Amino acid sequence: MDKENHPGLDPQDWDEYRAQAHALLDACIDRLTEAREHPWVPVPPEIQAGYAIPSAPLPLDTLRETLVSQVMPYSTGNTHPRFFGWVHGTGLATGLLSEMVAATMNSNLGGRDHGLNYMEREVIAWARDTFGFPKTASGLLVAGTSQATVIAMAAARIRALGTEVRKKGIHGTPPLTIYSGAAAHNALRKAIELLGIGTDHLRLVPDGENGPDPKELERLILADKANGLMPMALVATAGSVDLGRFDNLNAMADLAAKHGLWLHIDGAFGAWTRLADEPWRSLSNGIERADSVACDFHKWMYVPYDCGLILIRDEAEHRAAFAARPSYLAAQDQGLGGGEPWFCDYGIDLSRGNRALKIWSALAHYGSERLGAAITANCAQAALMGKLVSTTPDMALAAPVVSNLCSFSADTTLSVPGQSELNTRIAMDLQMSGEVVFSTTVVNGTTVLRAAITNHRTTAEDIRLAIRAVERARNEKRTA
Numbered sequence: 001m002d003k004e005n006h007p008g009l010d011p012q013d014w015d016e017y018r019a020q021a022h023a024l025l026d027a028c029i030d031r032l033t034e035a036r037e038h039p040w041v042p043v044p045p046e047i048q049a050g051y052a053i054p055s056a057p058l059p060l061d062t063l064r065e066t067l068v069s070q071v072m073p074y075s076t077g078n079t080h081p082r083f084f085g086w087v088h089g090t091g092l093a094t095g096l097l098s099e100m101v102a103a104t105m106n107s108n109l110g111g112r113d114h115g116l117n118y119m120e121r122e123v124i125a126w127a128r129d130t131f132g133f134p135k136t137a138s139g140l141l142v143a144g145t146s147q148a149t150v151i152a153m154a155a156a157r158i159r160a161l162g163t164e165v166r167k168k169g170i171h172g173t174p175p176l177t178i179y180s181g182a183a184a185h186n187a188l189r190k191a192i193e194l195l196g197i198g199t200d201h202l203r204l205v206p207d208g209e210n211g212p213d214p215k216e217l218e219r220l221i222l223a224d225k226a227n228g229l230m231p232m233a234l235v236a237t238a239g240s241v242d243l244g245r246f247d248n249l250n251a252m253a254d255l256a257a258k259h260g261l262w263l264h265i266d267g268a269f270g271a272w273t274r275l276a277d278e279p280w281r282s283l284s285n286g287i288e289r290a291d292s293v294a295c296d297f298h299k300w301m302y303v304p305y306d307c308g309l310i311l312i313r314d315e316a317e318h319r320a321a322f323a324a325r326p327s328y329l330a331a332q333d334q335g336l337g338g339g340e341p342w343f344c345d346y347g348i349d350l351s352r353g354n355r356a357l358k359i360w361s362a363l364a365h366y367g368s369e370r371l372g373a374a375i376t377a378n379c380a381q382a383a384l385m386g387k388l389v390s391t392t393p394d395m396a397l398a399a400p401v402v403s404n405l406c407s408f409s410a411d412t413t414l415s416v417p418g419q420s421e422l423n424t425r426i427a428m429d430l431q432m433s434g435e436v437v438f439s440t441t442v443v444n445g446t447t448v449l450r451a452a453i454t455n456h457r458t459t460a461e462d463i464r465l466a467i468r469a470v471e472r473a474r475n476e477k478r479t480a
Contacts, residue, residue, distance in 0.1 A: 020064045027068045039434035040077025081458045084451035085439040087269050095304035098361040102354040109352040111342025120356035130274050132288025138315035140347045141355040145268040146187040148294035148310035153191045154321040156233045156262035163320050170196050174230040177201045181212035183240035211247030214255050221259050233262040238284050239270020242441045244405030249286030264292045271295040275372030280379045297359050300454050307355040374456040378404045381463050382453050388467040398443035407450045410474045420447035426473045436466040
């Protein structure tokens with residue numbers, strides 16, 4: 001082979017490629033069409049072994065068949081309408097189309113002057129308006145709320161310590177402190193560890209039905225100030241992962257304003273109640289007062305993974321936390337090196353994938369109203385599940401259903417250890433049978449079943465089937 005004239009990696013036979021691609025597309029569409037028939041299944045050992053990299057290149061038809069028969073059947077199962085485990089998004093048919101185009105374009109959205117960067121700005125502007133942020137706010141599409149939280153806390157650190165912290169670090173500065181309810185997601189802990197603040201300076205207050213007690217938060221803030229520490233941020237939760245509860249966002253905003261703290265809202269899934277009907281829309285009242293909001297399009301907006309969002313009220317603080325442009329990335333007045341501002345100046349990544357197109361496609365095709373109706377339906381389905389639990393003998397809710405999460409025990413006649421063991425066993429058995437996927441969580445010391453309903457394919461009948469399956473599994477355990 002002439003080393004200076006490599007034949008390249010494009011198909012040698014484009015007609016054959018087209019035929020195989022069309023066949024694969026049909027298989028993907030079949031999979032979406034038949035989502036109800038494809039629950040989670042365990043990956044057999046022989047399939048796991050088959051994922052080893054082949055010793056010889058696979059022909060295109062073999063590759064396509066492998067993708068169809070050995071890859072697609074073994075997903076997490078979250079496209080199925082009775083997948084209620086954790087808080088997983090479920091995908092949209094438009095995602096298949098947009099991801100094909102994105103892969104074909106293979107654009108880097110870190111910067112430069114090309115169409116998809118303008119599209120990302122429009123998506124961010126739509127989200128900004130949805131959450132009631134000012135026109136001057138900035139934003140960035142990221143991998144998810146975990147990454148978004150790091151970006152928010154980095155911007156908050158700039159406000160607290162100034163831009164010099166990027167060079168000197170936090171050594172020699174007063175210790176920074178952060179305040180939140182106990183329902184705060186683990187992403188917050190990771191963020192403050194990465195930023196060198198440390199979890200010893202995270203103050204968590206027990207949550208009630210309306211989040212942490214503002215008086216107790218204020219007591220901690222004042223005590224830290226008196227001890228020479230520097231309170232930096234107050235973190236509120238819009239949709240807790242265990243129970244779907246919402247902090248009183250307006251009360252948290254009042255407290256943050258009173259003490260000059262950055263207010264960050266973790267709205268990973270719950271922020272999207274802004275699109276829902278009442279009474280669920282009001283759960284996120286006050287979100288417009290935040291300094292930053294983190295949320296995921298890949299959860300309750302149903303777009304394919306991965307796709308999160310960070311919005312920051314003050315664009316200057318956002319940019320000051322991250323902008324760093326070496327000489328080879330110098331801006332141009334014209335040409336491909338233009339297109340300022342570049343997204344790489346607002347986050348961690350220089351090379352960025354195309355998350356904008358799949359959101360834009362969903363918004364353009366379905367519209368906010370239809371997406372909001374799906375979110376509303378999920379909340380109504382959670383309420384229905386709560387009603388069915390409450391009216392089924394010996395079942396009981398672990399907490400009131402607030403939004404789209406329902407946590408409950410299958411048999412309250414048992415002791416706490418007995419309930420915990422039974423609920424865990426039922427969750428595993430129903431996952432293995434393919435009937436329904438619940439996860440579990442611990443409420444007041446008891447392991448309970450937990451349903452997070454974020455699936456646009458779910459119907460009221462799926463909810464009824466799920467509770468009947470739990471009741472049957474419980475009764476079988478009683479008679480075993």
